[in-house]
Amino acid sequence: xxxxxxxxxxxxxxxxxxxxxxxxxxxxxxxxxxxxxxxxxxxxxxxxxxxxxxxxxxxxxxxxxxxxxxxxxxxxxxxxxxxxxxxxxxxxxxxxxxxxxxxx
Numbered sequence: 001x002x003x004x005x006x007x008x009x010x011x012x013x014x015x016x017x018x019x020x021x022x023x024x025x026x027x028x029x030x031x032x033x034x035x036x037x038x039x040x041x042x043x044x045x046x047x048x049x050x051x052x053x054x055x056x057x058x059x060x061x062x063x064x065x066x067x068x069x070x071x072x073x074x075x076x077x078x079x080x081x082x083x084x085x086x087x088x089x090x091x092x093x094x095x096x097x098x099x100x101x102x103x104x
Contacts, residue, residue, distance in 0.1 A: 005054035009044040013037035 003009050014020050014035035021030050034040050 001054045001058055004046055005051050005058060007043065007046045007051060009046060011035060011038035011042055011044050014042070016042045018042055 010016050014037065018035055018038070018040040019032045020035045020037075021032055023029070024031050038044060
């Protein structure tokens with residue numbers, strides 16, 4: 001699937017030679033010509049639709065499929081709620097002034 005998605009499928013007709021053999025009609029001679037399947041690129045032609053399908057299939061191996069989660073309750077029941085409480089930073093009591101120290 002990865003080779004098809006990336007478009008790097010070796011040609012199955014010419015077997016990576018770029019040329020195919022054919023029999024010349026009416027004779028026993030064999031000729032060679034450019035591979036009509038890959039046109040000498042040595043790679044099969046892969047349509048964009050097929051490449052997209054292969055990438056979609058490969059995606060399930062990279063990341064898990066997500067499922068929808070319903071957030072409702074049966075009739076008459078409360079929907080569970082969560083409250084996030086953040087602790088406030090502790091503040092130090094104010095430092096007493098010189099006159100307040102004398103009163104103590």
